[in-house]
Amino acid sequence: MPNLQNHAVHTFTNKPWNLQQCCENYAQAGFGGVSIWRNVVAQDEGGVGLDEAVKIVKGSGLQVPAYVRGGFFPAGDPDKRQAAIDHNKKLLDEAAALGAGQVVLVVGAVPGMPLDEARKQVQDGIAACLPHARAAGVKLSIEPLHPMYAGDKSCINRMAEARQVCEALQDDHLGIALDVYHCWWDPDLEVEIRLAGEQGTLLGYHVCDWRLETRHMLTDRGLMGDGCIDIAGITQMVRATGFTGLAEVEVFSEQYWATDQTEYLKLIAQRCV
Ligand code: ZN
Numbered sequence: 283m284p285n286l287q288n289h290a291v292h293t294f295t296n297k298p299w300n301l302q303q304c305c306e307n308y309a310q311a312g313f314g315g316v317s318i319w320r321n322v323v324a325q326d327e328g329g330v331g332l333d334e335a336v337k338i339v340k341g342s343g344l345q346v347p348a349y350v351r352g353g354f355f356p357a358g359d360p361d362k363r364q365a366a367i368d369h370n371k372k373l374l375d376e377a378a379a380l381g382a383g384q385v386v387l388v389v390g391a392v393p394g395m396p397l398d399e400a401r402k403q404v405q406d407g408i409a410a411c412l413p414h415a416r417a418a419g420v421k422l423s424i425e426p427l428h429p430m431y432a433g434d435k436s437c438i439n440r441m442a443e444a445r446q447v448c449e450a451l452q453d454d455h456l457g458i459a460l461d462v463y464h465c466w467w468d469p470d471l472e473v474e475i476r477l478a479g480e481q482g483t484l485l486g487y488h489v490c491d492w493r494l495e496t497r498h499m500l501t502d503r504g505l506m507g508d509g510c511i512d513i514a515g516i517t518q519m520v521r522a523t524g525f526t527g528l529a530e531v532e533v534f535s536e537q538y539w540a541t542d543q544t545e546y547l548k549l550i551a552q553r554c555v
Contacts, residue, residue, distance in 0.1 A: 285312070285555075286311065286312040286313045286314065286551055286554055286555075287312065287313070287314035288314060288528055288529060289313055289314060289315075289528055289529050289530070289531060289554045290308075290313060290314060290315030290316055290317050290344075290345065290346075290347050290348075290528040290529070290530045290531070291304070291308050291313055291315075291316060291317070291530070291531045291547075291550065292316075292317040292318075292319060292348075292350065292488075292530055292531065292532040292533075293316060293317070293318055293319045293321075293322050294319045294321075294350070294532065294534060295531055295532060295533045295534075295538075295550070296539075296543050296546070296547065297534075297539045298539055298543055299543055300322060300330065301318070301322040301323065301329065301330055301335055301338050301339070302330070302338050303543075304316055304322070305338050305339060305341075305342035305344060306342070307543075307544065307547055308342070308344060308547075309342045309343060309344055311547055311548075311551050312551070313344070313551075314344070314345055314528050315344050315345035315346060315347050315528045315530075316339070316342070316344045316345075316346060317346065317347050317348040317349070317350060317382075317386075317530045317532070318335070318339070318346060318348070318349050318350065318380060318382065319350045319351070320349070320350065320351070320373070320376070322335070323335040323376065323380070324376075332376055332379055332380075335380060336379050336380055336381075339380055339381065340381070345381075345383075345528060346380055346381050346382040346383065347382070347383055347384065347486060347527055347528050347530055348382055348383065348384050348385070348386050348423070348459070348486055348530065349373065349376065349377035349380060349382035349384070349385050349386070349420075350385075350386045351385070351386045351387065351388050351425075352369070352370040352373040352374075352385045352386070352387050352388075352422070353366075353370070353386075353387035353388040353389045353390055353404075353436075354366055354388065354389070354390035355367070355370075355389055355390050355403055355404045355406075355407030355408070356389075356390045356391060356392050356395060356399070356400040356403040356404060356407075356437065357390075357392060357403070358392060358395065363403060363406075363407060366390070366407060367407055367410045367411055370385070370387075370407070370411045370414075370422075371411060371414045373385050374411065374414050374415050374418040374420050374422075375418060377418070377420045378418040378419060378420050382420060383420065383421060383485070383527075384420060384421040384422065384423045384457075384459070384485050384486060385415075385420060385421075385422055385423070386423050386425050386459050386486065387408070387422055387423060387424050387425060387459075388425060388427060388435060388436055389404040389408075389424060389425075389436050389437060389438050390404065390435065390436065390437070391431075391432060391433060391434050391435055391436055391437040392434070393433055393434050397432065397437045400437035401437050401438065401443065401447075404437060404438065404447065405447050405450060405451065408422060408424070408447065408451060408456065409451055412451065412453050412455055412456060415453075415455040415456075416453075416455050420455075421455045421456065421457060421485055422455060422456050422457075423456075423457050423458055423459035423485040423486050424438060424444040424447060424448070424456070424457070424458050424459065425444075425458070425459040425460075425461055425464070425486070425488075426438050426439055426440050426441055426443065426444050426458070426460075426461075426464055426465055427439060427461075427464050428463065428464040428465075430499055431499070439464075440465065440468050440470070440474070441458060441460065441465060441468065441470070441471065441474035441475070441478065442470060442474055444458045445458065445474060445477060445478065445481070445483070448481065448483045449481075454482070456483070457478070457482070457483035457484060457485035457486075458478050458483050458484060458485060458486075459485055459486030459487070459488060460475065460478070460484065460486065460487050460488065460520065461487075461488035461489075461490075461532065462488065462489055462490065462491075462492075462511050462513055462516050463488070463490050463491070463492060463503055463511070463532075466492060466511040466512070466516065471516070471519070472519055475516075475519045475520055475523060476519070476522075476523060478523065479522075479523025479524060479525065480523075484520065484523055484525050485527070486527065486530060487517075487520050487525060487527060487528075487529050487530065488529075488530045488531075488532045489506055489513055489517070489529050489530065489531055489532070490503045490504060490505065490506065490531065490532055490533045491503065491504035491505060491506050491507060491508045491509035491510070491511050491513065492504060492509040492510055492511050493508055493509045494509060494510055498536065500534060501534045501535060501536045502534075502535060502536065502537070503532075503533045503534050503535050504533070504535070505533055505535070505538065505549065505550060505553050506531075506553040506554070507553050517529065529554070531550055531554065533550075
Protein backbone atom coordinates (compact mmCIF):
# COMPACT_ATOMS: atom_id res chain seq x y z
CA MET A 283 0.00 0.00 0.00
CA PRO A 284 1.44 3.44 -0.86
CA ASN A 285 2.05 5.75 2.07
CA LEU A 286 -0.78 8.24 1.97
CA GLN A 287 -0.32 9.55 5.48
CA ASN A 288 0.86 12.89 4.12
CA HIS A 289 -2.33 13.29 2.08
CA ALA A 290 -5.87 14.24 2.97
CA VAL A 291 -8.99 14.17 0.81
CA HIS A 292 -11.67 16.86 0.68
CA THR A 293 -15.10 15.37 1.23
CA PHE A 294 -16.37 17.20 -1.86
CA THR A 295 -13.98 15.11 -3.94
CA ASN A 296 -16.29 12.16 -3.24
CA LYS A 297 -19.48 14.18 -3.36
CA PRO A 298 -21.78 11.12 -3.58
CA TRP A 299 -20.51 9.94 -0.16
CA ASN A 300 -21.70 11.18 3.20
CA LEU A 301 -19.25 12.07 5.97
CA GLN A 302 -19.29 8.56 7.45
CA GLN A 303 -18.48 6.98 4.09
CA CYS A 304 -15.73 9.50 3.41
CA CYS A 305 -14.04 9.01 6.77
CA GLU A 306 -14.30 5.22 6.75
CA ASN A 307 -12.95 4.89 3.25
CA TYR A 308 -10.18 7.45 3.60
CA ALA A 309 -8.95 5.88 6.83
CA GLN A 310 -9.13 2.39 5.36
CA ALA A 311 -7.21 3.48 2.26
CA GLY A 312 -4.44 4.86 4.48
CA PHE A 313 -4.97 8.60 4.02
CA GLY A 314 -3.78 10.77 6.88
CA GLY A 315 -6.67 13.19 6.89
CA VAL A 316 -10.00 14.47 5.73
CA SER A 317 -10.83 18.08 4.90
CA ILE A 318 -14.46 18.61 5.63
CA TRP A 319 -16.93 20.59 3.57
CA ARG A 320 -19.80 22.06 5.52
CA ASN A 321 -22.47 20.40 3.38
CA VAL A 322 -21.73 17.01 5.00
CA VAL A 323 -21.90 18.54 8.49
CA ALA A 324 -24.54 21.25 8.75
CA GLN A 325 -28.10 20.05 8.91
CA ASP A 326 -29.26 23.16 7.03
CA GLU A 327 -27.09 22.01 4.11
CA GLY A 328 -28.13 18.36 4.25
CA GLY A 329 -25.40 17.12 6.58
CA VAL A 330 -25.53 14.85 9.62
CA GLY A 331 -25.40 17.64 12.20
CA LEU A 332 -22.38 18.88 14.09
CA ASP A 333 -22.55 16.48 17.07
CA GLU A 334 -22.79 13.41 14.86
CA ALA A 335 -20.06 14.79 12.57
CA VAL A 336 -17.72 15.27 15.52
CA LYS A 337 -18.32 11.65 16.60
CA ILE A 338 -17.63 10.34 13.10
CA VAL A 339 -14.46 12.36 12.63
CA LYS A 340 -12.98 11.66 16.07
CA GLY A 341 -13.77 7.98 15.64
CA SER A 342 -11.94 7.84 12.32
CA GLY A 343 -8.56 8.85 13.72
CA LEU A 344 -8.06 11.12 10.71
CA GLN A 345 -6.50 14.56 10.95
CA VAL A 346 -8.65 17.45 9.77
CA PRO A 347 -6.46 20.00 8.02
CA ALA A 348 -9.36 22.18 6.94
CA TYR A 349 -13.03 23.02 7.27
CA VAL A 350 -14.40 24.44 4.03
CA ARG A 351 -15.42 27.07 3.40
CA GLY A 352 -15.90 30.51 4.86
CA GLY A 353 -15.35 33.95 3.41
CA PHE A 354 -17.67 35.83 1.04
CA PHE A 355 -17.07 39.06 2.93
CA PRO A 356 -17.75 41.89 0.45
CA ALA A 357 -21.26 43.22 0.03
CA GLY A 358 -22.82 46.55 -0.85
CA ASP A 359 -25.07 46.39 2.22
CA PRO A 360 -23.36 46.70 5.63
CA ASP A 361 -25.90 44.32 7.20
CA LYS A 362 -24.81 41.66 4.72
CA ARG A 363 -21.18 42.29 5.57
CA GLN A 364 -21.96 41.83 9.26
CA ALA A 365 -23.94 38.66 8.50
CA ALA A 366 -20.90 37.27 6.69
CA ILE A 367 -18.69 38.02 9.70
CA ASP A 368 -21.18 36.32 12.03
CA HIS A 369 -21.38 33.30 9.74
CA ASN A 370 -17.59 32.99 9.63
CA LYS A 371 -17.45 33.07 13.43
CA LYS A 372 -19.96 30.23 13.49
CA LEU A 373 -17.79 28.29 11.03
CA LEU A 374 -14.79 28.81 13.30
CA ASP A 375 -16.72 27.29 16.21
CA GLU A 376 -17.78 24.32 14.09
CA ALA A 377 -14.20 23.88 12.90
CA ALA A 378 -12.95 23.90 16.48
CA ALA A 379 -15.48 21.20 17.43
CA LEU A 380 -14.33 19.08 14.49
CA GLY A 381 -10.68 19.53 15.39
CA ALA A 382 -9.94 21.32 12.13
CA GLY A 383 -6.78 23.37 11.93
CA GLN A 384 -8.15 26.05 9.67
CA VAL A 385 -11.20 27.47 7.98
CA VAL A 386 -10.52 28.05 4.29
CA LEU A 387 -11.73 31.40 2.98
CA VAL A 388 -13.12 31.91 -0.48
CA VAL A 389 -13.09 35.61 0.10
CA GLY A 390 -15.87 36.74 -2.25
CA ALA A 391 -16.43 39.40 -4.90
CA VAL A 392 -19.43 41.42 -5.95
CA PRO A 393 -20.26 41.96 -9.62
CA GLY A 394 -19.89 45.67 -10.29
CA MET A 395 -17.88 46.42 -7.16
CA PRO A 396 -14.31 47.48 -7.98
CA LEU A 397 -11.88 44.74 -6.96
CA ASP A 398 -9.87 47.16 -4.81
CA GLU A 399 -12.96 48.00 -2.78
CA ALA A 400 -13.85 44.32 -2.49
CA ARG A 401 -10.34 43.53 -1.25
CA LYS A 402 -10.62 46.28 1.35
CA GLN A 403 -13.90 44.80 2.59
CA VAL A 404 -12.31 41.35 2.67
CA GLN A 405 -9.49 42.64 4.83
CA ASP A 406 -11.95 44.36 7.18
CA GLY A 407 -14.09 41.21 7.39
CA ILE A 408 -11.11 39.00 8.18
CA ALA A 409 -9.87 41.50 10.78
CA ALA A 410 -13.27 41.32 12.48
CA CYS A 411 -13.06 37.51 12.65
CA LEU A 412 -9.49 37.13 13.86
CA PRO A 413 -10.13 37.59 17.60
CA HIS A 414 -12.72 34.81 17.31
CA ALA A 415 -10.24 32.63 15.42
CA ARG A 416 -7.65 33.07 18.15
CA ALA A 417 -10.17 32.26 20.85
CA ALA A 418 -11.31 29.16 18.95
CA GLY A 419 -7.75 28.07 18.23
CA VAL A 420 -8.52 27.76 14.52
CA LYS A 421 -6.66 29.60 11.76
CA LEU A 422 -8.12 31.41 8.77
CA SER A 423 -6.54 30.70 5.40
CA ILE A 424 -7.12 32.86 2.36
CA GLU A 425 -7.38 30.73 -0.77
CA PRO A 426 -6.56 32.75 -3.89
CA LEU A 427 -8.91 31.70 -6.69
CA HIS A 428 -8.10 31.60 -10.40
CA PRO A 429 -8.94 34.94 -12.07
CA MET A 430 -11.84 33.33 -13.92
CA TYR A 431 -13.67 33.63 -10.59
CA ALA A 432 -12.81 37.31 -10.00
CA GLY A 433 -16.28 38.46 -11.05
CA ASP A 434 -18.32 36.95 -8.25
CA LYS A 435 -16.32 34.53 -6.08
CA SER A 436 -12.94 35.93 -5.22
CA CYS A 437 -11.28 39.31 -5.54
CA ILE A 438 -8.05 37.63 -4.42
CA ASN A 439 -6.56 35.75 -7.36
CA ARG A 440 -2.86 35.44 -6.68
CA MET A 441 -0.78 34.58 -3.67
CA ALA A 442 0.58 38.13 -3.73
CA GLU A 443 -2.82 39.64 -2.89
CA ALA A 444 -3.32 37.10 -0.11
CA ARG A 445 0.14 37.94 1.20
CA GLN A 446 -0.72 41.65 1.25
CA VAL A 447 -3.71 40.98 3.51
CA CYS A 448 -1.56 38.82 5.78
CA GLU A 449 1.10 41.52 5.94
CA ALA A 450 -1.47 44.19 6.74
CA LEU A 451 -3.13 42.21 9.52
CA GLN A 452 -0.02 40.50 10.98
CA ASP A 453 -1.78 37.75 12.87
CA ASP A 454 -0.47 34.27 13.53
CA HIS A 455 -3.99 32.94 12.98
CA LEU A 456 -4.08 34.16 9.38
CA GLY A 457 -2.41 32.59 6.37
CA ILE A 458 -2.82 31.24 2.87
CA ALA A 459 -4.15 28.03 1.35
CA LEU A 460 -2.41 27.38 -1.95
CA ASP A 461 -4.41 25.41 -4.51
CA VAL A 462 -2.46 24.38 -7.61
CA TYR A 463 -5.65 24.66 -9.69
CA HIS A 464 -5.86 28.38 -9.00
CA CYS A 465 -2.22 29.41 -8.89
CA TRP A 466 -0.20 27.13 -11.17
CA TRP A 467 0.06 29.75 -13.92
CA ASP A 468 1.33 32.57 -11.68
CA PRO A 469 4.83 33.70 -12.80
CA ASP A 470 5.51 34.74 -9.19
CA LEU A 471 4.44 31.43 -7.71
CA GLU A 472 7.88 30.26 -6.66
CA VAL A 473 8.75 33.60 -5.05
CA GLU A 474 5.39 33.77 -3.27
CA ILE A 475 5.62 30.23 -1.93
CA ARG A 476 9.06 31.02 -0.56
CA LEU A 477 7.78 34.26 1.02
CA ALA A 478 4.81 32.49 2.55
CA GLY A 479 7.20 29.96 4.00
CA GLU A 480 9.39 32.69 5.46
CA GLN A 481 6.40 34.56 6.86
CA GLY A 482 4.91 31.42 8.34
CA THR A 483 1.68 31.88 6.40
CA LEU A 484 1.57 28.76 4.24
CA LEU A 485 -1.24 26.89 5.97
CA GLY A 486 -2.74 24.65 3.31
CA TYR A 487 -1.81 22.94 0.06
CA HIS A 488 -4.52 21.67 -2.30
CA VAL A 489 -3.83 19.40 -5.27
CA CYS A 490 -5.78 18.48 -8.39
CA ASP A 491 -5.12 19.23 -12.07
CA TRP A 492 -6.07 21.64 -14.85
CA ARG A 493 -7.69 19.84 -17.76
CA LEU A 494 -6.60 21.35 -21.06
CA GLU A 495 -10.14 21.32 -22.37
CA THR A 496 -12.03 22.52 -19.34
CA ARG A 497 -15.75 21.95 -19.81
CA HIS A 498 -17.02 23.73 -16.72
CA MET A 499 -15.55 26.47 -14.53
CA LEU A 500 -16.49 24.76 -11.27
CA THR A 501 -17.03 21.08 -11.76
CA ASP A 502 -14.47 19.86 -14.27
CA ARG A 503 -11.25 19.66 -12.34
CA GLY A 504 -8.81 16.94 -13.20
CA LEU A 505 -7.25 14.38 -10.93
CA MET A 506 -3.50 14.73 -10.58
CA GLY A 507 -2.02 13.61 -13.90
CA ASP A 508 -5.13 14.43 -15.97
CA GLY A 509 -3.90 17.87 -16.92
CA CYS A 510 -0.99 20.20 -17.38
CA ILE A 511 0.02 21.37 -13.90
CA ASP A 512 3.57 20.66 -12.75
CA ILE A 513 2.33 19.27 -9.46
CA ALA A 514 5.60 17.56 -8.57
CA GLY A 515 7.48 20.81 -9.12
CA ILE A 516 5.05 22.89 -7.06
CA THR A 517 4.99 20.27 -4.30
CA GLN A 518 8.77 20.46 -4.17
CA MET A 519 8.60 24.26 -3.76
CA VAL A 520 6.02 23.86 -0.99
CA ARG A 521 7.97 21.19 0.88
CA ALA A 522 11.19 23.23 0.49
CA THR A 523 9.64 25.89 2.75
CA GLY A 524 9.43 23.34 5.55
CA PHE A 525 5.69 22.87 5.09
CA THR A 526 4.81 19.67 6.90
CA GLY A 527 1.04 19.76 6.44
CA LEU A 528 -0.97 17.27 4.46
CA ALA A 529 -1.41 17.71 0.72
CA GLU A 530 -5.19 17.91 0.29
CA VAL A 531 -6.81 16.29 -2.73
CA GLU A 532 -9.64 18.56 -3.83
CA VAL A 533 -11.32 17.62 -7.08
CA PHE A 534 -14.77 18.80 -8.18
CA SER A 535 -15.64 16.66 -11.13
CA GLU A 536 -19.01 15.68 -12.54
CA GLN A 537 -17.13 13.06 -14.52
CA TYR A 538 -15.62 11.37 -11.47
CA TRP A 539 -18.71 11.82 -9.30
CA ALA A 540 -20.59 9.71 -11.84
CA THR A 541 -18.21 6.77 -11.35
CA ASP A 542 -17.96 4.14 -8.62
CA GLN A 543 -16.49 6.07 -5.69
CA THR A 544 -14.62 3.10 -4.22
CA GLU A 545 -12.79 2.55 -7.50
CA TYR A 546 -12.27 6.28 -7.83
CA LEU A 547 -10.62 6.45 -4.42
CA LYS A 548 -8.18 3.74 -5.51
CA LEU A 549 -7.31 5.90 -8.51
CA ILE A 550 -6.87 8.94 -6.27
CA ALA A 551 -4.51 6.96 -4.06
CA GLN A 552 -2.46 5.92 -7.10
CA ARG A 553 -2.24 9.50 -8.32
CA CYS A 554 -1.00 10.72 -4.95
CA VAL A 555 2.28 8.87 -5.34
ZN1 ZN B 1 -8.73 24.49 -2.89
